[in-house]
Amino acid sequence: MAASATTLILDFDSTIVSVEGLDEIARLALADDPDRDAKVLAIEGITRDGMEGRIGIDESLRRRLSQLAITRAHVDAVIKLLRKKLAPSFRRHKAAIRRNAAHIYVVSSGFRDYVVPVCAELGIPADHVVANELHWSKDGKTVIGYDTDSPLARPKGKPSAVRALKLAGTVIAVGDGATDCEIRDAGAAHEFVAYCENIARENVIARADRVVRSVDELLWIYALPGAPSFPKSRMVALLLENIHADAADMLRDEGYKVEALSDALPEAELRRALKGVSLLGIRSKTRATAAALDSADRLLAIGCFCIGTEQVDLGAAAARGVAVFNAPYSNTRSVVELAIGEIVMLMRRVVESDRVLHGGGWRKSAQGCSEIRGKTLGIVGYGHIGSQLSVLAEAMGMHVVYHDTAEVMPLGNARRAKSLGELLAKADVVSLHVDGRRENTHLIGERELRKMKQGAYLLNLARGHIVDLDALAASLKAGHLAGAAVDVFPAEPNSNKEAFDTPLRGIPNVILTAHIGGSTGEAQQGIGAFVANRLIEHVNAGATAGSVNLPNIALPPTPRAHRFLHLHRNQPGVLAEINSILARRKINILGQSLRTDEAVGYVVTDVNKTYDDAAIDELRSVPGTVRFRVLY
Numbered sequence: 001m002a003a004s005a006t007t008l009i010l011d012f013d014s015t016i017v018s019v020e021g022l023d024e025i026a027r028l029a030l031a032d033d034p035d036r037d038a039k040v041l042a043i044e045g046i047t048r049d050g051m052e053g054r055i056g057i058d059e060s061l062r063r064r065l066s067q068l069a070i071t072r073a074h075v076d077a078v079i080k081l082l083r084k085k086l087a088p089s090f091r092r093h094k095a096a097i098r099r100n101a102a103h104i105y106v107v108s109s110g111f112r113d114y115v116v117p118v119c120a121e122l123g124i125p126a127d128h129v130v131a132n133e134l135h136w137s138k139d140g141k142t143v144i145g146y147d148t149d150s151p152l153a154r155p156k157g158k159p160s161a162v163r164a165l166k167l168a169g170t171v172i173a174v175g176d177g178a179t180d181c182e183i184r185d186a187g188a189a190h191e192f193v194a195y196c197e198n199i200a201r202e203n204v205i206a207r208a209d210r211v212v213r214s215v216d217e218l219l220w221i222y223a224l225p226g227a228p229s230f231p232k233s234r235m236v237a238l239l240l241e242n243i244h245a246d247a248a249d250m251l252r253d254e255g256y257k258v259e260a261l262s263d264a265l266p267e268a269e270l271r272r273a274l275k276g277v278s279l280l281g282i283r284s285k286t287r288a289t290a291a292a293l294d295s296a297d298r299l300l301a302i303g304c305f306c307i308g309t310e311q312v313d314l315g316a317a318a319a320r321g322v323a324v325f326n327a328p329y330s331n332t333r334s335v336v337e338l339a340i341g342e343i344v345m346l347m348r349r350v351v352e353s354d355r356v357l358h359g360g361g362w363r364k365s366a367q368g369c370s371e372i373r374g375k376t377l378g379i380v381g382y383g384h385i386g387s388q389l390s391v392l393a394e395a396m397g398m399h400v401v402y403h404d405t406a407e408v409m410p411l412g413n414a415r416r417a418k419s420l421g422e423l424l425a426k427a428d429v430v431s432l433h434v435d436g437r438r439e440n441t442h443l444i445g446e447r448e449l450r451k452m453k454q455g456a457y458l459l460n461l462a463r464g465h466i467v468d469l470d471a472l473a474a475s476l477k478a479g480h481l482a483g484a485a486v487d488v489f490p491a492e493p494n495s496n497k498e499a500f501d502t503p504l505r506g507i508p509n510v511i512l513t514a515h516i517g518g519s520t521g522e523a524q525q526g527i528g529a530f531v532a533n534r535l536i537e538h539v540n541a542g543a544t545a546g547s548v549n550l551p552n553i554a555l556p557p558t559p560r561a562h563r564f565l566h567l568h569r570n571q572p573g574v575l576a577e578i579n580s581i582l583a584r585r586k587i588n589i590l591g592q593s594l595r596t597d598e599a600v601g602y603v604v605t606d607v608n609k610t611y612d613d614a615a616i617d618e619l620r621s622v623p624g625t626v627r628f629r630v631l632y
Helices: 021-029 036-051 057-065 072-084 088-092 094-099 112-120 157-163 178-185 215-221 245-253 267-273 290-294 314-319 332-347 350-358 384-395 420-426 446-451 469-477 521-541 574-584 613-620
Strands: 006-010 104-111 129-132 134-136 143-146 170-175 191-195 210-212 236-239 257-260 277-282 301-304 323-325 376-380 399-403 429-432 456-460 481-486 510-512 562-569 589-596 600-607 625-630
Touching (some): 021 057, 021 112, 036 178, 104 112, 157 178, 170 178, 245 521, 267 290, 332 350, 332 429, 332 456, 332 481, 332 510, 376 420, 562 574, 574 589, 574 600, 613 625
Parallel strands (some): 006 170, 104 129, 191 210, 277 301, 301 323, 376 429, 429 456
Antiparallel strands (some): 562 600, 589 600
């Protein structure tokens, strides 16, 4: 359907804005009435009856206005309010609505006095707004009635108002109420689209030709200028493992349908759940294997709402054009604070004392207890967490030595150990902060534990497979180590409902926590916002900045352009082939960026508006193509 042949007839209340304008005026006009709440509820009920077709618009308007004394101040106030109450997707897609304003009319049973100024925010001119009109007193300060002769003030009036516009081509009526459906039923429009972003009325949906939840979906269906390659309202974001609610809210605000579960999913269930999902959010327990990714027919990106990404097959994701993002810094402080707290509790034997007192006993003793001041902390892995732990530990009077396979500069007075063995021999407390690569499996085993000082302490807040727990249990029981704190385990339950076991259970002065290093409200909120933003930017602009498995590109949107995203195997000639196709079809390149790694290359190309479907087919067929997407 050509864009120039399509005209949209939009409702205003509960469509363009998320509320009913006259109901909001009622709240303002009745502000000082002692029965305000009851009267507002009654007026809202009349509005619903009219929108759902139980009473005529004439009765609805008459009954509501008869209860209100409306002034110019009320109308001015409601204009300001309604501008703030634009439906989220109308606000997001202002630019696209402005581009299509010549083919958009607003036909509303509300009043021009507030409808016209709000529509002007979207670039819809006053002569494209058809609505009822208020009658004012001579001084213009008080409403004394309204135009009862207007078609929009009478039953079946919207079809008459639309016919009077004498529109050519295909006319689409869009709204949330029965009166919008009447436009099609009376033959004044070819289709009726139930608009459900703000409210979904079952009896209206049942009569609709189509149902949409956002402006981008409407633009996409009718191939209008500014339409996305695929509307977000039809994209599903699946969030697992109790990801912070802020992330879900951010994705919903962008228009996605969000499904959130508190637990991880086993592979078989994950494969079923990934059907039709565009964005996947996980933490540390869900395993996004190659087999699971094979079932992801629409997946664009995975957000790891944590630091590590070893739970994702990064190569398999890249081979399928799926970007993977994580939050490398957001929970650093939370992990560090837990480590500091556990060092203090271990050296003061707090857990043992706690258990005695909870059992009804009394334990007041300094035996085996010491200050952390003056002790040596050995940090294995001097990245973001290890280095910040170093700073806090020094501030509390500890000496710090560290070991890292990478060349990293020390902070403060920390000193680099020549080897892991040297660190183990010198440290009173060893804290592990290495990544989850396979080479780190049993990095601390029986041999390493023997190298540690008699009476030392071990903390693992990194990855479960780094420590041989059987060897650690034996060392603790033999009295070689004085205590340990472990937050991560080789095998962890998928939910709080499952049983847990470890060889460390029941050993004195051992702190066991359920992978809660980053589980603070501040950390999870920060992680939620950070990763959700990366996912949103990837879908909106094709940005891969921060991706752990694709070449990193971040380009700002280019106005009045289409953006092509081309992910391909890293092989010679791909960029030349892309540009040859564009040149042959006389498609002007406005901007272009290419980044590659060992496996894949990523090209982002902004072009002018002159292209056809055949060009897209050619670009998708370039040898080596992994995924091609027209962004906008």
